[in-house]
Amino acid sequence: xxxxxxxxxxVGRRSALRGAGIGxxxxxxxxxxxxxxxxxxxxxxxxxxxxxxxxxxxxxxxxKGILTKRxxxxxxxxxxxxxxxxxxxxxxxMDPLAATSFTANAISRYxxxxxxxxxxxxxxxxSGEVQGQxxxxxxxxxxxxxxxxxxxxxxxxxxxxxSSRPLTAEDVVFSWKKFAAKSVSRASLSNTASPAAPITxxxxxDANTVVVKTAFPYGPLTLALAYTRWLQIMPKESDGGxxxxxxxxxxxPFMLSKYEPSVRFEFRKNPNYxxxxxxxxxxxxAPIVSEYAQRLAQFRAGKIYGGVVSQEDxxxxxxxxxxxxxxxxxxxxxxxxxxxxxxxxxxxxxxxVRQATSxxxxxxxxxxxxxxxKTFKDAGWPVDTRWNSVGIACGYEAYWLDPKGKxxxxxxxxxxxxxAEAKKLMDAAGIKAPIETNMTYISTAQYGTTxxxxxxxxxxxxxxxGLFKLKTVNADxxxxxxxKFYFGKGDFDGIAWAATTTFPHPVQHLxxxxxxxxxxxxxxxxxxxKSIEGQQACDDLIDKAxxxxxxKETVSFIQQWxxxxxxxxxxxxxxxxxGAPAFTLQWPYVKNYATYRDYLEQAEQTAVPNWWxxxxxxxx
Amino acid sequence: xxxxxxxxxxxxxxxVWLVTVIVFTMLRVLVPLFYGDVxxxxxxxxxxxxxxxxxxxxxxxxxxxxxxxxxxKWVGNLVRGDLGESLYTGRSITHEMSRRLxxxxxxxxxxxxxxxxxxxxxxxxxxLMQDKWPDYVLRVYAIGSNSVPGFxxxxxxxxxxxxxxxxxxxxxxxxxxxxxxxxxxxxLLPALLIGLTxxxxxxxxMRTQMLEVLRQDYIRTARAKGLTExxxxxxxxxxxxxxxxxxxxxxxxxxxxxxxALFESIFVLPGMGQYLVQSVGRLDYPVIQGTNxxxxxxxxxxxxxxxxxxxxxxxxxxxx
Numbered sequence: 031x032x033x034x035x036x037x038x039x040x041v042g043r044r045s046a047l048r049g050a051g052i053g054x055x056x057x058x059x060x061x062x063x064x065x066x067x068x069x070x071x072x073x074x075x076x077x078x079x080x081x082x083x084x085x086x087x088x089x090x091x092x093x094k095g096i097l098t099k100r101x102x103x104x105x106x107x108x109x110x111x112x113x114x115x116x117x118x119x120x121x122x123x124m125d126p127l128a129a130t131s132f133t134a135n136a137i138s139r140y141x142x143x144x145x146x147x148x149x150x151x152x153x154x155x156x157s158g159e160v161q162g163q164x165x166x167x168x169x170x171x172x173x174x175x176x177x178x179x180x181x182x183x184x185x186x187x188x189x190x191x192x193s194s195r196p197l198t199a200e201d202v203v204f205s206w207k208k209f210a211a212k213s214v215s216r217a218s219l220s221n222t223a224s225p226a227a228p229i230t231x232x233x234x235x236d237a238n239t240v241v242v243k244t245a246f247p248y249g250p251l252t253l254a255l256a257y258t259r260w261l262q263i264m265p266k267e268s269d270g271g272x273x274x275x276x277x278x279x280x281x282x283p284f285m286l287s288k289y290e291p292s293v294r295f296e297f298r299k300n301p302n303y304x305x306x307x308x309x310x311x312x313x314x315x316a317p318i319v320s321e322y323a324q325r326l327a328q329f330r331a332g333k334i335y336g337g338v339v340s341q342e343d344x345x346x347x348x349x350x351x352x353x354x355x356x357x358x359x360x361x362x363x364x365x366x367x368x369x370x371x372x373x374x375x376x377x378x379x380x381x382x383v384r385q386a387t388s389x390x391x392x393x394x395x396x397x398x399x400x401x402x403x404k405t406f407k408d409a410g411w412p413v414d415t416r417w418n419s420v421g422i423a424c425g426y427e428a429y430w431l432d433p434k435g436k437x438x439x440x441x442x443x444x445x446x447x448x449x450a451e452a453k454k455l456m457d458a459a460g461i462k463a464p465i466e467t468n469m470t471y472i473s474t475a476q477y478g479t480t481x482x483x484x485x486x487x488x489x490x491x492x493x494x495x496g497l498f499k500l501k502t503v504n505a506d507x508x509x510x511x512x513x514k515f516y517f518g519k520g521d522f523d524g525i526a527w528a529a530t531t532t533f534p535h536p537v538q539h540l541x542x543x544x545x546x547x548x549x550x551x552x553x554x555x556x557x558x559x560k561s562i563e564g565q566q567a568c569d570d571l572i573d574k575a576x577x578x579x580x581x582k583e584t585v586s587f588i589q590q591w592x593x594x595x596x597x598x599x600x601x602x603x604x605x606x607x608x609g610a611p612a613f614t615l616q617w618p619y620v621k622n623y624a625t626y627r628d629y630l631e632q633a634e635q636t637a638v639p640n641w642w643x644x645x646x647x648x649x650x
Numbered sequence: 651x652x653x654x655x656x657x658x659x660x661x662x663x664x665x666v667w668l669v670t671v672i673v674f675t676m677l678r679v680l681v682p683l684f685y686g687d688v689x690x691x692x693x694x695x696x697x698x699x700x701x702x703x704x705x706x707x708x709x710x711x712x713x714x715x716x717x718x719x720x721x722x723k724w725v726g727n728l729v730r731g732d733l734g735e736s737l738y739t740g741r742s743i744t745h746e747m748s749r750r751l752x753x754x755x756x757x758x759x760x761x762x763x764x765x766x767x768x769x770x771x772x773x774x775x776x777x778l779m780q781d782k783w784p785d786y787v788l789r790v791y792a793i794g795s796n797s798v799p800g801f802x803x804x805x806x807x808x809x810x811x812x813x814x815x816x817x818x819x820x821x822x823x824x825x826x827x828x829x830x831x832x833x834x835x836x837x838l839l840p841a842l843l844i845g846l847t848x849x850x851x852x853x854x855x856m857r858t859q860m861l862e863v864l865r866q867d868y869i870r871t872a873r874a875k876g877l878t879e880x881x882x883x884x885x886x887x888x889x890x891x892x893x894x895x896x897x898x899x900x901x902x903x904x905x906x907x908x909x910x911a912l913f914e915s916i917f918v919l920p921g922m923g924q925y926l927v928q929s930v931g932r933l934d935y936p937v938i939q940g941t942n943x944x945x946x947x948x949x950x951x952x953x954x955x956x957x958x959x960x961x962x963x964x965x966x967x968x969x970x
Contacts, residue, residue: 212703214696215697323808327812328818512698531695
């Protein structure tokens with residue numbers, strides 16, 4: 031492909047720059063843009079998802095006919111056909127830059143492009159590396175100045191008002207300004223909205239060149255530009271030429287051809303899409319089917335291709351319809367956590383109490399119960415499980431230190447379920463009687479229906495140890511949970527259970543949740559770095575990791591941070607929901623479905639265009 | 651009669667106006683006081699700390715004005731026939747209602763009609779055959795259908811349909827005017843299932859009323875006059891038993907329309923129920939106000955229609 035060839039060429043240029051010793055500190059970080067630097071033996075960018083062991087248990091399952099072997103059938107691809115898909119909910123708005131939730135992004139990914147994209151894995155899982163999407167050439171002129179050259183063959187939707195107009199730097203600047211002014215995520219990127227955010231400005235120097243200026247060197251910058259929840263590129267005509275809340279005019283692989291609120295979306299192939307010969311399919315029909323039983327019925331009847339069956343039903347549906355293809359995904363990148371009230375009289379200011387609390391969690395039992403692993407094991411499916419480390423989900427292969435292994439050092443023991451040792455730690459902390467306090471979480475469905483059940487399991491485990499007498503508090507999400515607990519900066523009593531938001535790079539999660547200045551931090555009482563011992567060192571290491579433009583160095587900082595924080599245990603990482611890869615079932619008429627593997631919700635742009643429909647196997 | 655209708659219509663208008671004031675006050679004063687306003691819901695976790703953005707959104711949506719001014723602006727648009735736009739989607743509420751209300755009305759009316767068509771004759775048969783096996787069977791049906799939620803039956807039908815026959819209901823909606831056959835195919839099953847639950851209750855009411863009427867003196871008189879049993883039952887007993895049944899059917903119309911949300915969700919239908927439920931969940935003020943206004947009009951109209959229908963069912967009833 032065009033882009034791939036470009037990156038291969040760029041390696042030589044980067045090497046030449048380094049060889050010339052141009053003396054720009056951190057310019058080796060320019061390597062972070064290359065996806066083709068296998069020559070250097072180092073992954074170009076820093077997020078990596080965990081590979082699944084297909085040569086081990088997975089391979090055996092393939093032999094038994096349970097899992098399907100992934101194969102690249104692009105050579106046999108036939109163009110045409112409408113993919114019967116579904117969506118589980120409607121959108122609040124179609125404007126990804128001004129919507130107040132991410133529902134818009136769920137469909138805008140089909141239509142609106144980005145500057146960068148995550149390189150899809152082909153058969154193997156995606157590595158998390160980025161490559162240009164609208165960008166043809168990217169170069170750090172300085173550590174805080176990224177120059178992007180846009181491709182010239184990108185055109186907007188052929189329908190008015192964009193009418194096949196070429197996409198230019200002006201559209202990028204327009205999108206940035208709109209994002210910085212209106213997006214609910216602007217504080218993650220725009221330095222004007224938050225001093226902790228990196229980008230101070232994006233400007234155009236000519237029709238095809240934009241300059242991204244940052245307030246400080248920022249390692250995950252290109253990943254941030256690839257993340258579909260943040261800066262998608264919209265045409266300047268969206269300001270008055272059409273209403274972007276109700277319609278879309280993009281430059282991505284598909285066009286929104288029909289939308290009936292509460293009923294369905296229809297996408298059709300964008301004839302102006304710059305990748306020649308893609309997408310293979312002519313379009314996607316996606317009715318909005320919020321009821322699971324209906325989705326499952328449609329799937330059983332072959333009217334929806336896949337992405338439907340819950341983990342609980344996977345084994346039974348596969349038995350019922352053996353012709354279905356089954357695939358195993360990757361480990362997750364979410365780290366939900368138990369966090370503590372840190373008022374001055376809180377027992378949780380003592381690290382020994384936090385360590386003891388962590389040792390009362392039976393992580394294997396949580397994974398078995400909430401990932402349904404026993405059912406899969408009993409049916410002969412390959413099951414692999416992991417525990418999240420402090421702040422780093424087990425899906426971040428390059429960064430994650432396995433709490434069951436030796437890499438995490440002394441802190442690893444605080445991940446082990448050991449009530450006797452926990453009692454000793456409590457004794458040492460001077461706590462002789464059970465701690466009577468609150469366990470707070472939401473019982474409503476904002477984080478899904480499993481979330482409160484896991485919270486209840488944690489409460490049960492802590493109570494069963496005899497070291498706690500907890501009272502469950504089901505706080506109202508809007509009026510209590512968010513202001514007093516989630517954003518309370520430790521100003522509450524007891525323990526609380528939290529879901530976390532997704533970021534393209536793990537260091538952004540650390541900045542937001544573990545840094546005393548983070549917007550969602552739960553580790554420093556009211557943001558006072560001195561309130562909890564060791565917080566300053568914690569902040570410093572996160573800052574170093576975030577500002578490093580060198581992949582190896584970033585990995586090293588983050589791993590060092592995990593070793594230190596495993597001992598401090600500022601929050602307790604939950605092994606659910608990332609503890610076991612999920613399985614998916616699909617009808618065999620969609621080819622390449624499991625071959626192209628996306629990273630961070632980018633399948634619509636990087637995987638779906640490579641899918642093709644084998645009409646001979648399609649029902650009805 | 652005409653004076654009565656005019657008087658009731660005026661009362662109805664006053665009721666509707668009061669509903670708008672109450673809903674407006676609750677939404678824009680009481681809910682924000684104890685829960686948070688629409689902007690709090692919108693920004694959720696994502697922009698919780700971004701107070702500038704929150705203020706920007708409040709200004710954009712006209713929420714920075716005082717509540718009386720907001721109300722006057724809303725009424726001003728209303729008299730021009732404009733219910734406003736959804737704060738989230740920007741879609742015109744009038745337009746959304748014009749495409750959703752017919753779907754819900756059709757679902758509700760077919761559902762109620764099928765319930766009535768089933769329940770009225772069954773209730774009459776049960777009463778006429780009191781304490782015999784058909785009565786027992788029909789009473790079991792009544793209790794069963796009343797205690798089993800219709801949406802659950804819908805899920806069973808869909809699940810077992812797909813499990814046993816690889817069948818699933820159509821998902822591509824078409825309006826009656828666009829494609830009548832496709833429309834009937836997608837609407838028939840949910841409409842019939844919606845009627846299932848109310849049919850049980852209606853059957854029981856019909857049976858009780860018939861039993862009571864059959865014991866009245868005028869029924870004995872009719873029989874003594876030598877009228878056939880058919881004439882006694884159809885002309886005298888059933889007609890008089892229908893008054894409470896009609897009352898309940900009339901009052902059920904708005905509830906059924908609003909209560910179709912689950913069926914709309916299961917069968918992917920663009921109705922009012924889903925629209926209302928979604929808008930309440932996210933405090934979409936103009937949509938909640940608009941739908942409540944429509945429901946208030948429907949309820950007052952249904953009440954009036956029921957009262958007027960009594961004059962046709964019972965000649966003794968006269969309005970002045």
